[in-house]
Amino acid sequence: MASTSVSRIVPASPERVWSLIGGFHALSDWVPYFPESTALEGGRVRRLKNPEGDVIIERPVDFNEAERHYSYAILQAPFPVNGHVSTIRVHAIPGEENAAEVQWSGRFNPDGATENEVVDLFTGI
Numbered sequence: 001m002a003s004t005s006v007s008r009i010v011p012a013s014p015e016r017v018w019s020l021i022g023g024f025h026a027l028s029d030w031v032p033y034f035p036e037s038t039a040l041e042g043g044r045v046r047r048l049k050n051p052e053g054d055v056i057i058e059r060p061v062d063f064n065e066a067e068r069h070y071s072y073a074i075l076q077a078p079f080p081v082n083g084h085v086s087t088i089r090v091h092a093i094p095g096e097e098n099a100a101e102v103q104w105s106g107r108f109n110p111d112g113a114t115e116n117e118v119v120d121l122f123t124g125i
Helices: 013-021 024-030 113-125
Strands: 001-010 036-040 045-049 054-063 069-076 081-093 096-110
Touching: 013 024, 013 081, 013 096, 024 036, 024 045, 036 054, 045 096
Parallel strands: none
Antiparallel strands: 001 096, 036 045, 045 054, 054 069, 069 081, 081 096
């Protein structure tokens, strides 16, 4: 199983950052790669579209409001992987009230591509 992670410092409080990105259906509000997100199955699944019109279906597998993180599994996508599970987290930065670290990490099995190609794909998104 391959994995990758990306981390960015954001100039806003962790609470403010989480209020923007912590909703499972808010991905299209802050990730340009996904201009469209639709809630399905009463909100238990999200249907995303990328700029090319490809459909990505994801289901949450863990959510923790107090610790500001959630995990999700990709059920359908044009990506050359299977068994994909990712987590997004918002961390406080000690001594910095108006800064937060946003961390995305993913685990997956490459399927029809090399590990490096898939890591580059997800890191780029």
